[in-house]
Amino acid sequence: MMEKSARGKRDVWLVTLLPSAVQTSTITIPDVNYINLICCETSDRFWVSGESKLLKVDSRGNVLIRLVVGLSGMSTNTDGELMFTTGNSVEKIESNGIITTLFSTNDIIKCIYSSCINGDILLGLNNTALDTSKVTRYDVTGQKILDIEDQGVKLYNYPSYITENINGDIWTSDTVKVVVVNKSGKHRFNYRGHQSHYFNPKGICTDILGHVLVCNSSLFRPSVHLLDQDGQFLSLLLTKEHNIHDPRSVCVDDKHNLYLGQYGRNKIRVYKYIQVSDK
Structure with a gap:
């Protein structure tokens, strides 16, 4: 378990890395068969890209903006x-x-x-x-x-x-x-990669603690790696045992939820892996 205090303009909060990632929801994205890119705007608004389509979607999967662009x-x-x-x-x-x-x-x-x-x-x-x-x-x-x-x-x-x-x-x-x-x-x-000859890095993002999350789209060992800010391996946050397949994109929203997009899937999985609370 890791803990760190972070100071905002007014508040001090405690950020805790959970023992394992917990899936909290699945969001079905219409009009696409796979998701290549995800970009979080807020916890209720994000952009996804796939099959020459760019969609702005809310947390219920409703399409707010639809553009045809590669x-x-x-x-x-x-x-x-x-x-x-x-x-x-x-x-x-x-x-x-x-x-x-x-x-x-x-x-x-x-x-x-x-x-x-x-x-x-x-x-x-x-x-x-x-x-x-x-x-x-x-x-x-x-x-x-x-x-x-x-x-x-x-x-x-x-x-x-x-x-x-x-x-x-x-x-x-x-x-x-x-x-x-x-x-x-x-x-x-x-x-x-970590103890693996099958490392094919794709989507990458960071979080409030300076962790780096990297998608490994390896056919044999699909996973999301969690590293510290100096590149030290911390854990396999998500693996094949979580039933993930060819992870391509990852982002963290303003409430510290992790969004995962996969090739060949039109569903975004949302996970909680860090807990933020008032100190």
């Missing part, structure tokens, strides 16, 4: 607006439903994350012609701040999901490993 990544910004990527463009859905193009890149965008720390935009980029991949940091206007690329050895092969931890580290799912660099772009370490 996208490779999405993330909410600090204003709660959805940002998503198509090809080499970064788009934003404003609160009034209008879609605007923020900026474009010279490479194909594979994943996106909008920083909760400073609003910067992190992109995983791939250039097939040059056989190169990198992560690039932009400001909210689309001005490039930093390229994170090869550092003596090939750093990224094919960045597919990306997040930022509370300490500013950038975590990127990349083929058979998770690549971790600090906020300045210096390589810290790679995570290659």
Whole structure:
């Protein structure tokens, strides 16, 4: 059991890691056969993507917004607006439903994350012609701040999901490993799974404690790994014994519920794995 006190503007609360994850609900998503991406807006609103469809859904599975768009990544910004990527463009859905193009890149965008720390935009980029991949940091206007690329050895092969931890580290799912660099772009370490030769990392997110949750979509050992902020393995939060199959996407909402999307399934599973209470 882990405990940590966190201070907000007015309150102090106690955050406890539960002994095991408990499924609390299942949400059926209409009009899709699989879920490739999930992005939580609140505990009652979230976005899902699958089969060239982008849906905003409530906790009962009611579709609030439906768009036909093929996208490779999405993330909410600090204003709660959805940002998503198509090809080499970064788009934003404003609160009034209008879609605007923020900026474009010279490479194909594979994943996106909008920083909760400073609003910067992190992109995983791939250039097939040059056989190169990198992560690039932009400001909210689309001005490039930093390229994170090869550092003596090939750093990224094919960045597919990306997040930022509370300490500013950038975590990127990349083929058979998770690549971790600090906020300045210096390589810290790679995570290659836990006692397994079958590690195929996909969706990745962080929580209030700085834990990192990583989907392993391995056919033989599907699981969600729970790590601390320095990459130390803590547990297999979800495994095949939980009847999960090909987990592709994961996010944590503002009430610390875990949402899991799976390939070949149109149902989102919701779990409780940490408990927050007043101190």
